[in-house]
Amino acid sequence: xxxxxxxxxxxxxxxxxxxxxxxxxxxxxxxxxxxxxxxxxxxxxxxxxxxxxxxxxxxxxxxxxxxxxxxxxxxxxxxxxxxxxxxxxxxxxxxxxxxxxxxxxxxxxxxxxxxxxxxxxxxxxxxxxxxxxxxxxxxxxxxxxxxxxxxxxxxxxxxxxxxxxxxxxxxxxxxxxxxxxxxxxxxxxxxxxxxxxxxxxxxxxxxxxxxxxxxxxxxxxxxxxxxxxxxxxxxxxxxxxxxxxxxxxxxxxxxxxxxxxxxxxxxxxxxxxxxxxxxxxxxxxxxxxxxxxxxxxxxxxxxxxxxxxxxxxxxxxxxxxxxxxxxxxxxxxxxxxxxxxxxxxxxxxxxxxxxxxxxxxxxxxxxxxxxxxxxxxxxxxxxxxx
Numbered sequence: 001x002x003x004x005x006x007x008x009x010x011x012x013x014x015x016x017x018x019x020x021x022x023x024x025x026x027x028x029x030x031x032x033x034x035x036x037x038x039x040x041x042x043x044x045x046x047x048x049x050x051x052x053x054x055x056x057x058x059x060x061x062x063x064x065x066x067x068x069x070x071x072x073x074x075x076x077x078x079x080x081x082x083x084x085x086x087x088x089x090x091x092x093x094x095x096x097x098x099x100x101x102x103x104x105x106x107x108x109x110x111x112x113x114x115x116x117x118x119x120x121x122x123x124x125x126x127x128x129x130x131x132x133x134x135x136x137x138x139x140x141x142x143x144x145x146x147x148x149x150x151x152x153x154x155x156x157x158x159x160x161x162x163x164x165x166x167x168x169x170x171x172x173x174x175x176x177x178x179x180x181x182x183x184x185x186x187x188x189x190x191x192x193x194x195x196x197x198x199x200x201x202x203x204x205x206x207x208x209x210x211x212x213x214x215x216x217x218x219x220x221x222x223x224x225x226x227x228x229x230x231x232x233x234x235x236x237x238x239x240x241x242x243x244x245x246x247x248x249x250x251x252x253x254x255x256x257x258x259x260x261x262x263x264x265x266x267x268x269x270x271x272x273x274x275x276x277x278x279x280x281x282x283x284x285x286x287x288x289x290x291x292x293x294x295x296x297x298x299x300x301x302x303x304x305x306x307x308x309x310x311x312x313x314x315x316x317x318x319x320x321x322x323x324x325x326x327x328x329x330x331x332x333x334x335x336x337x338x339x340x341x342x343x344x345x346x347x348x349x350x351x352x353x354x355x356x357x358x359x360x361x362x363x364x365x366x367x368x369x370x371x372x373x374x375x376x377x378x379x380x381x382x383x384x385x386x
Contacts, residue, residue: 003067009183010252011072011092017063018245019180021266036048045312053230057238062213065203068182068196068248071215073222075229076236076244080178080198081106083212086228087145087174087194092219093119094385096140096266100157102125102150102355105344113346116231117191124351127157128288129255134165141169141260147176147291148185152363153356156288161296163191178202179329183255184296190219199236199244201330202301209243211236215367254332258301264371265364265378269305274382277306300364302329304339310359312385313338317362319384322369322377334374337363 003016018029033057039045048054058076066074066098077083086108091097099111101124111122125132127146137144144166148157159175161237166173166350174194175187192328197203199211213236216222222311229235238246266280278285280301281292292299307313317325323334327342337343352358366374 015065024317045378159190207331259298334367
């Protein structure tokens with residue numbers, strides 16, 4: 001019986017995919033920093049031939065994250081974008097994809113600037129509306145690519161309803177689960193076929209590794225993704241795999257703190273006179289608060305909020321002292337960013353406005369510091385706004 005069949009989430013995070021090293025008994029999976037493996041004789045080896053194809057550290061991470069996401073197999077790549085690129089190789093020229101309109105800027109860039117050259121077609125819809133998803137699916141639609149909560153406006157998609165609509169029309173469902181983390185939601189449990197993560201974010205959790213991973217639930221996808229991982233070669237290195245394995249061990253306790261701190265900061269910002277709007281699924285004012293309570297465990301570590309003008313946003317961003325002005329998210333330290341000029345700069349301005357990524361919008365990845373220090377930092381920066 002597999003560990004995931006008998007153990008609970010926190011135990012799976014610590015133990016799945018990891019057994020003591022057979023040569024030394026080391027409890028932590030070693031970093032197998034090697035490019036090749038000595039074979040015992042021609043045609044006889046220990047399951048490892050060449051490190052692009054197999055690496056024990058990477059294999060341990062893949063088994064670990066597959067169990068965490070309740071999938072059948074996982075494949076680790078050099079970045080989250082490389083993982084998304086691998087997913088898109090399931091498609092062929094002429095295929096159509098329905099995509100969450102408020103998707104990550106890098107995803108939009110990949111789809112529009114790279115994959116359209118290969119005759120893939122993309123339609124962007126407000127996936128918080130199941131009706132909008134259904135209306136966008138046509139005869140050539142082969143994939144529904146969702147992001148929930150969205151980056152950075154934190155809109156939610158009803159995963160169970162979206163998967164039901166897509167599967168009724170033989171459309172594959174892929175979900176970028178980076179923003180929520182598998183602690184907060186597991187899309188495969190709601191019917192998704194594929195889950196993508198930037199392991200750089202909550203899975204690693206310490207801002208010291210870049211990587212990506214795809215978790216699959218279908219055997220045909222598993223066979224193809226394994227082939228593509230080896231054939232294209234954009235693999236995650238053993239050191240990065242080891243760093244993410246270290247991160248997943250503490251994912252549950254980190255997420256508890258991320259969730260708690262974000263909830264308190266969201267309430268603080270919602271009551272502040274300089275803040276015009278707060279986007280956070282944990283607030284009762286969020287239009288999909290009920291869905292968040294139903295679909296998620298906790299509400300995540302990301303908040304976005306509007307300040308009325310670009311100048312106000314610039315003032316805040318330039319005067320925080322503890323919270324670091326930087327791209328990325330999901331680390332133990334709090335990061336603040338300006339989506340319109342940072343993470344979503346590749347999205348055309350008119351589309352940014354349409355999806356709510358306005359020039360006055362600020363995003364915080366809430367870390368696990370003492371929340372009172374975070375409040376004080378924001379309060380003193382907000383006080384600088386006229």
